[in-house]
Amino acid sequence: MFQKTRPWWLGIALLFLLPQAxxxxxxxxxxxxxxxxxxxxxxxxxxxxxxxxxxxxxxxxFTDQNGHFAFRNLCRGVYHLHVSHQGESHAxxxxxxxxDTLTDILLSxxxxxxxxxxxxRLRRTGQAGAAELQAAAHxxxxxxxxxxxxxxxxxxxxxxxxxxxxxxWGLRVPVFVNGAALEGQAWxxxxxPELDVLGFQFAEVLQGIRSLTLGHDAIxxxxxxxxxxxxxxxxxxxxxxxxxxxxxxxFSQRLALSRRPEGGRHIFRVQAAWKRAGNLQxxxxxxxxxxxxxxxxxxxxxxxxxxxxxTLGFSAFANRNGIFAGSHxxxxxxLKAAIGREKxxxxxxxxxAIGKPWQxxxxxxxxxxxxGGSNGNVQWQSSLQYDRRREFDFNRRxxxxxxxxxxxxxxxQLSRQSSLNWKNMQFIHGWQVKAQWQEYRRIFxxxxxxxxxxxxxxxxxxxxxxxxxxxxxxxxxxxxxxxYVKNRQAFAEFRPFAGIAGGMQFSRMHGRWLGSYSLSRxxxxxxxxxxxxxxxxxxxxxxxxxxxxxxxxxAIKTEALWLRQVRNSETRIxxxxxxxxxxxxxxxxxxxxxxxxxxxxxxxYRQYDAAFAGFTFAWQTQLETWRLGLRAEGSLGRNLxxxxxxxxxxxxxxxxxxxxxIGKLHFTxxxxxxxxxPFAGQLEDFLPPPRAYTLLRAILSWxxxxxxxxxxxxxxxxxxxxNAAYRDYLNRFRYYADESGRNLYISxxxxxxxxxxxxxxxx
Amino acid sequence: MKKQTIFxxxxxxxxxxxxxxxxxxxxxxxxxxxxxxxxxxVQMVFTDSATSTVAGTFEFNDPDGPGxxxxxxxxxIDLQSSKTYLVELRFIDASKSPxxxxxxxxxEEAKEHMxxxxxxxxxxxxxxxxxxxxxxxxxxSRWKAPELNSNGSVKVTLKHQPGVKNGQCxxxxxxxxxxxxxxxx
Numbered sequence: 001m002f003q004k005t006r007p008w009w010l011g012i013a014l015l016f017l018l019p020q021a022x023x024x025x026x027x028x029x030x031x032x033x034x035x036x037x038x039x040x041x042x043x044x045x046x047x048x049x050x051x052x053x054x055x056x057x058x059x060x061x062f063t064d065q066n067g068h069f070a071f072r073n074l075c076r077g078v079y080h081l082h083v084s085h086q087g088e089s090h091a092x093x094x095x096x097x098x099x100d101t102l103t104d105i106l107l108s109x110x111x112x113x114x115x116x117x118x119x120x121r122l123r124r125t126g127q128a129g130a131a132e133l134q135a136a137a138h139x140x141x142x143x144x145x146x147x148x149x150x151x152x153x154x155x156x157x158x159x160x161x162x163x164x165x166x167x168x169w170g171l172r173v174p175v176f177v178n179g180a181a182l183e184g185q186a187w188x189x190x191x192x193p194e195l196d197v198l199g200f201q202f203a204e205v206l207q208g209i210r211s212l213t214l215g216h217d218a219i220x221x222x223x224x225x226x227x228x229x230x231x232x233x234x235x236x237x238x239x240x241x242x243x244x245x246x247x248x249x250x251f252s253q254r255l256a257l258s259r260r261p262e263g264g265r266h267i268f269r270v271q272a273a274w275k276r277a278g279n280l281q282x283x284x285x286x287x288x289x290x291x292x293x294x295x296x297x298x299x300x301x302x303x304x305x306x307x308x309x310x311t312l313g314f315s316a317f318a319n320r321n322g323i324f325a326g327s328h329x330x331x332x333x334x335l336k337a338a339i340g341r342e343k344x345x346x347x348x349x350x351x352x353a354i355g356k357p358w359q360x361x362x363x364x365x366x367x368x369x370x371x372g373g374s375n376g377n378v379q380w381q382s383s384l385q386y387d388r389r390r391e392f393d394f395n396r397r398x399x400x401x402x403x404x405x406x407x408x409x410x411x412x413q414l415s416r417q418s419s420l421n422w423k424n425m426q427f428i429h430g431w432q433v434k435a436q437w438q439e440y441r442r443i444f445x446x447x448x449x450x451x452x453x454x455x456x457x458x459x460x461x462x463x464x465x466x467x468x469x470x471x472x473x474x475x476x477x478x479x480x481x482x483x484y485v486k487n488r489q490a491f492a493e494f495r496p497f498a499g500i501a502g503g504m505q506f507s508r509m510h511g512r513w514l515g516s517y518s519l520s521r522x523x524x525x526x527x528x529x530x531x532x533x534x535x536x537x538x539x540x541x542x543x544x545x546x547x548x549x550x551x552x553x554x555a556i557k558t559e560a561l562w563l564r565q566v567r568n569s570e571t572r573i574x575x576x577x578x579x580x581x582x583x584x585x586x587x588x589x590x591x592x593x594x595x596x597x598x599x600x601x602x603x604x605y606r607q608y609d610a611a612f613a614g615f616t617f618a619w620q621t622q623l624e625t626w627r628l629g630l631r632a633e634g635s636l637g638r639n640l641x642x643x644x645x646x647x648x649x650x651x652x653x654x655x656x657x658x659x660x661x662i663g664k665l666h667f668t669x670x671x672x673x674x675x676x677x678p679f680a681g682q683l684e685d686f687l688p689p690p691r692a693y694t695l696l697r698a699i700l701s702w703x704x705x706x707x708x709x710x711x712x713x714x715x716x717x718x719x720x721x722x723n724a725a726y727r728d729y730l731n732r733f734r735y736y737a738d739e740s741g742r743n744l745y746i747s748x749x750x751x752x753x754x755x756x757x758x759x760x761x762x763x
Numbered sequence: 764m765k766k767q768t769i770f771x772x773x774x775x776x777x778x779x780x781x782x783x784x785x786x787x788x789x790x791x792x793x794x795x796x797x798x799x800x801x802x803x804x805v806q807m808v809f810t811d812s813a814t815s816t817v818a819g820t821f822e823f824n825d826p827d828g829p830g831x832x833x834x835x836x837x838x839x840i841d842l843q844s845s846k847t848y849l850v851e852l853r854f855i856d857a858s859k860s861p862x863x864x865x866x867x868x869x870x871e872e873a874k875e876h877m878x879x880x881x882x883x884x885x886x887x888x889x890x891x892x893x894x895x896x897x898x899x900x901x902x903x904s905r906w907k908a909p910e911l912n913s914n915g916s917v918k919v920t921l922k923h924q925p926g927v928k929n930g931q932c933x934x935x936x937x938x939x940x941x942x943x944x945x946x947x948x
Contacts, residue, residue, distance in 0.1 A: 288926075325926070330937025337933060345934040347926055356925070394923055394936070536829050543830060595829035596802060598920070598940030 033074045037103035038067040039083055047107060053082045082230065083107055091230060102509070144197045145223065149631065150205050150574070150616050152650040155731040156190040158280050158740055159292040159321045160359070163193070164730070165205060166576055167612045167635045167649050168220025171527055175223045176214055178313070180367055180383040183411035183436065187446075187529050189732065194363035194387055195317055196273055196296035198254070201228040207576075208518040208559055209472045209503035213417070213430060213457055216476045216501040217524035219555045219580065229302055233264030234756035239749065247743035248291070249350065250277030262756050265304050272297040278352040279322075282738035283725040287324050288346035290740075291354045294319040308372030317363040322354040326736045328394065331598035339687055339735050360390045360403075378418040379430075385411045406441040425462040431455065440484075446528040447491075453478030466510050472520075473502040482528070497525035499552060513564040520557045526550040530584050530605045536597065543593045543600040544586060550607050555580040568622035575615050583610035583639075585646065588684045609640040612649075620657070629657035636679070644682055651677040651689070651729055664704055670697040677729040687735055693726035695719065711751040718744045801828045802865060804855040805919060805941050807840070812847040812905070823941040826857050839944040840917070842887065842908040849892075850904045852878060854921065854939060866902065873900045875925040879932040880904070884915025885945035898930040908947050918942045 039050040046067030053060045054071055063069045081093040083105055091107050145163045146153045153161040154169045165173045175182040175193050177200075184194040197203070206214070206222040214222050231237060241254040252275040260267045275294040279286045298315035326344030329335045338344065367383040390403035417430035436451040457474030477498040484491050503520025533546035559576045587606050592599040614635030621628050632654045637646030655672040677689035699717035706712050723742040727734040803826050809818045819841065825834035842848065856863040869876045873893075878901025880889040886909040891899035919942075924935030 328936045330923070331940055333940070334937050345927055394925060534830055545830070593830065594834070596805070596823065596825045596834070596939055596941060597829055597937055600829065 034100045035071045035074055035079065035081075035103065036101070037069055037105055039063045039069065039105045039107055040067055050107065051084050053084075054079060081105075084230075084232070091228070100509075145203065148203055148205055148223075149572075149618055150207075150221075150633065151223070152633075152653075152730060154189065154648065155728065155733070156192075157321075157324045157327065157731070157733045158287060158290045159277075160190055160192045162186075162189075162191070163223055164650060165220040165223070166578065166614060167637045167646070169648075171217060171524060173220040173223060174215055174218050175225065177225050177365070178227060178311075178367060179369060179379075179381045179415070180365070180385075180413060181215065181434075183385045183409060183413075184361075184363060184387045185389050185407060185409070187527050190359070191389065194319075194361050194389075195225070196294065197225065199227075199271060199273060199296055199298060199315070200225040202226040208516070209459070209470060209505050209520050212472050212474055212501055212503060212520060212522070213428075213459065215432075216455065216474060216499060216522055219522050219524060219553070219557070219578065227269075227300065229267055231258050231260045231267055233260050234262040235260055236754040236756075238752045238754075240751075241747060241749040243745060243747040245277070245743055245745035247740055248277035248280045249352075250275065252276070267302040268300070270297070270299045276352065279350050280740040281350075283723045283741040284738065285343055285348050286350055287326075287737055287740065288344075288348070288351075289322040289325040289355050289358075291352055292319065292321045293354065305372070308370040308378075311367070311369040311371075313365070313367045315365045315367075318361065320354055320358055320360045323357040323359060324733055324737060325355070325357075327733050328357055331595075331600050332592065333598060335601075335686060335735065344737050356395070357391065357393050360392065362386075362388045373418065377420070378416070380414075380416050382414045383412070385409075387411070403441075407438060407446070408441075409436065409438040411436045424464065425460055427458070427460055429456070429458040431457070447482050447484030447532050449483070449528060450481040451478060466508050468507045468509070469505065471502070471504040473500070475500050478525070480528075482532075484532070495525075495531075497552065499523040499525075499554075503557070512566055513562070515563070516561045518557070518559045522555045522557065524553045524555075526552070526584055530586075533605070536595070536600060537603075542588075542603045543595070545589075545602060545604045547605045547607070550584055550605060551582045553580055553582050553584060570618075570620055572618045573615070576613065578612040579640075580610050580612070582607050583646070585610075587647065590684065608642070610637055610646050611640055612637045612646070625661045627657070627659040627661075629655075629659075631655045631657075645679040647680070647683050647685070648730065649677065649680070651675050651680075651692075664702055666699075666701045668697075668699040668701075670699075671695070672697070674728070680729065689729045690727040690734055693724055693728075695724060695726075696721045709753055711749075711753075713747075713749040715747045715749075716745070718742060801856050801858050802854050802921075802939050803828055803857040804853075804862075805939055806853040806855060807919075807943070808851045808853070809840075809842075809848045809906070810851075812849050818843075818846075818848060821943060823943065824857065828858060837941070837943070839946055842906070842945065842947045844908050844912060844947050845910050846908050848906045848908070850906050852902050852904075852919070869921070870900070870902060874928060875923060877901055877922050877924060877928060877930075877932070877935075878904075879918075879920040879922060881918040881920070882915065883918065883942075884913065885909075885917055885947060886911075886913045886915065887917060887945060887947070889917070895928075898928055911947075913947045914945070916942050916944050 039047045039052065046063075046065070048063055048065045048067065050063040050067070050069075051060065052063065052069045061069050061071070083091045083093070091105055093103070093105060143153060143161055145151050150165055152164045154164045155161045162169055163173055163175070170187050170189070174186065175195070177195060182193060182195060185191040186193070202225065204224045206218075206224050211218040211222040237256075237258045239256045243252045244250070252273065254271070254273040256269065256271040258267065258269040273294075273296045275292070278291045279288060280290045281287065296315070296317045298313060300311060300313040303310045303312075326338065326346045329338055364386045365383055368381070370380040372378060387409040389405070389407045391405040392401065393404040395404065411434065413432065413434040415430060415432040417428065419426055419428040421427075431454070433454045434451070436449070439448040440446060453476065455474055455476035457472060459470060459472040461468070461470045463469070475498075477496070479497075480495045482493050482495060501520070501522045503518060505516060505518035507514065507516030529546065530550055531546045531548050533544045535544065536542075537544050555578055557576065557578045559574065561572070561574045564571045584605055584607050586603050589602040589604045591602045593602045612635065615633070617630070617632045619630045632652070633650070634652035635650050637649045638644070639646055652675045653672060655670065658669045660667045671694060673694045674692060676692045680689040697717065697719050698721060699715065701713065701715040703711065703713045720740075720742050725738045725741070728739055731739065803824065805823045807821045809821070810816065811818045821838040821840045822836055823834060823838070824836040826832075852866070854865045854869060856865055873895035874897075877898065878891070880901070882889065888907040890905045891901040891903070892905050893900045893903040918940065920932065920937055921939040922932055922935045923938050927934035
């Protein structure tokens with residue numbers, strides 16, 4: 001395998017060595033770039049007089065009456081922008097500047113503070129584009145990520161959800177947290193990401209070849225979450241956010257304290273959050289054992305030094321999710337009986353108790369980052385992560401609290417990235433190394449393993465007139481040492497993997513429109529569950545069987561984006577078409593396996609060539625105090641060998657948004673319609689795809705400034721306001737029960753700001 | 764002062780991060796087994812109710828549990844027409860050494876378990892004779908063979924019904940489901 005790929009390795013070496021030799025002389029001839037932009041408030045009004053500070057070069061400008069700002073004669077490289085308006089609201093922005101860039105910055109108090117995800121779709125040209133804010137604190141688990149354009153949720157019950165992008169999920173959509181890959185059990189359908197999404201202030205979907213800088217296997221895309229550092233010198237901020245939602249009688253409390261002393265040489269931040277909810281309620285009944293609890297906390301320190309800005313952080317996350325009791329089946333007869341019931345046979349009442357079966361996760365992260373170097377173009381990142389996932393099944397002894405499944409993972413990673421400029425081009429390169437160690441206890445699901453992997457990449461960027469181009473190549477190799485005991489026999493084997501990934505991208509910015517096209521190749525090695533699964537999956541009443549002969553997946557991705565901004569309107573159309581050779585998927589075999597538990601449907605990991613295509617259309621406009629928006633998404637997957645659709649593709653969805661601002665009040669109405677999954681009826685399944693459904697969301701928010709410069713925000717809203725009974729095709733528990741019904745919520749956020757200067761001048 | 768503050772912050776981070784570490788290390792030495800709960804064997808002991816002698820022991824045995832190797836043994840239950848039998852059921856985990864009898868655990872948690880019998884063509888009349896105080900359990904039962912010869916089967920299902928046991932077989936999930944061929948002569 002390694003011999004076969006040797007020419008590629010030589011190519012990579014040449015790619016690294018030649019430009020290094022050519023670029024050894026620093027050139028300043030490129031320092032003619034412009035960074036223009038607009039600063040807008042949360043209602044998309046231009047903000048005049050906003051202070052825009054460019055950290056590199058220490059340039060400070062103020063926006064004009066149209067909210068415009070401009071920096072000229074900039075060199076290519078990484079830049080950091082701090083924006084504030086009348087000392088009230090702040091935003092931080094990091095940008096890799098390679099060509100003249102236009103940026104819209106949405107400035108709001110929400111953006112700077114916890115509890116709100118600043119939803120941001122990265123343009124394929126590397127520009128920071130328009131942003132939108134969504135209050136998403138009431139969503140369960142990783143549900144807030146569904147607010148991102150292009151992201152759908154694959155659910156396992158009501159509290160476990162994982163993001164789905166371009167019809168892909170799990171290992172094909174890795175999650176990165178402040179530059180480090182989140183290490184957990186991403187492969188499993190019933191495993192949500194082990195993080196508190198609302199602890200971050202920035203979420204984005206990385207597509208195109210930019211995702212290749214982070215890994216070779218992001219066939220769907222990369223979900224990138226970041227914390228933002230937006231606090232002025234001499235400032236201390238304390239933010240409290242409390243939330244109650246009536247469905248599940250859930251409540252959460254979040255506290256964050258940030259401090260940047262006078263002189264501004266460091267920032268310290270601590271954050272803690274706690275969430276608790278009981279049984280959720282479908283329109284006609286309670287969903288027994290769907291309560292959840294979650295704890296998270298972090299402490300971070302950012303040190304500004306002459307050559308580097310260092311960030312040290314530690315975060316901890318723990319949760320426990322009850323698994324809906326009505327989904328716990330033993331065999332095909334149980335499954336058929338459960339599907340045939342209008343109402344599940346479970347207790348129909350409210351309780352906060354989380355009983356068996358439940359899932360429990362703990363995740364710890366220690367992280368270090370350094371950004372700087374002689375030209376501010378070097379970035380180091382390292383993290384150590386510990387992840388433990390336990391599943392507590394029903395068992396004979398109700399007093400036995402030993403898990404049936406216990407997976408422990410340690411992972412360490414180190415990466416470096418730097419850039420060099422030469423004439424009209426920029427050369428960016430980086431490398432990553434990673435080590436993993438995992439063991440299982442109790443029942444066998446996936447084997448123990450030790451993994452070691454390394455990868456290097458190089459990217460060339462350039463521009464000519466209104467055209468920009470980028471090309472990237474990366475090479476990765478990994479080895480997995482696998483051990484397991486099954487049927488009292490010990491097995492050990494070594495599996496090496498290696499591959500080349502790369503791509504290119506062209507974009508053109510002309511007047512008020514931008515178009516881009518990218519073509520990339522990615523690969524993914526089969527993972528342990530795909531190779532070695534061999535057992536009963538109680539949650540779905542199925543027997544799952546891996547295949548040790550699976551080969552590496554190889555994907556060719558094409559993506560196109562067209563964007564047009566006219567006055568107060570923006571239209572975005574993105575299209576993708578992906579072809580995946582040797583696509584791996586768990587599918588029903590059509591056979592029944594006779595076991596001591598009765599007959600179980602046999603699911604096997606199959607491999608075939610598949611094609612995926614989809615679109616996103618988004619439009620929004622601002623009319624005085626009104627804001628209107630429309631978003632439509634759709635995707636399809638097809639098995640090219642059988643001609644059948646690929647299971648679990650997101651049905652088309654249309655979402656409308658109507659927002660009205662009256663003084664300090666914002667009222668939002670958001671109906672969304674999800675169509676019946678097209679073609680899914682052709683698939684073998686226990687139940688045909690559910691019918692289409694329409695939901696309505698309404699949110700009313702009110703913000704005010706308290707004496708002393710503190711902020712208060714009240715938000716009241718409701719999801720599924722008509723209490724529609726519906727089932728979602730992407731929820732594996734659709735066989736057993738309806739989705740949860742109407743959910744009303746209210747939140748209160750108080751932000752207390754203290755300035756050292758004010759404090760000293762007080763009598 | 765500033766340096767001292769920074770070191771205080773770093774110290775706080777380390778302390779903060781060390782606490783969960785201590786927690787995660789604490790149970791590092793717990794069960795290192797690779798075993799889970801498993802039932803591999805269903806055993807039925809038939810006693811002639813008239814003579815109190817054991818008339819036969821019939822068994823289903825799949826030592827490695829679901830998947831892997833196919834079941835090793837599935838006996839045909841031979842009964843004499845018109846006779847009545849007292850039947851005791853045993854559920855065993857034979858994957859461990861020594862084999863672990865799970866029956867007494869099922870009896871201890873009788874309010875969460877019930878054995879269901881489904882006749883298909885054998886015409887045997889089955890009555891559960893034990894109770895959790897409210898509903899039958901099914902570990903002990905009385906089987907009345909028909910007067911005429913027959914060939915059929917009886918499906919034995921152990922249902923796990925925590926919190927939802929109502930005397931019916933619908934609620935809960937299935938721990939064991941074995942269909943024994945039955946011959947009445």
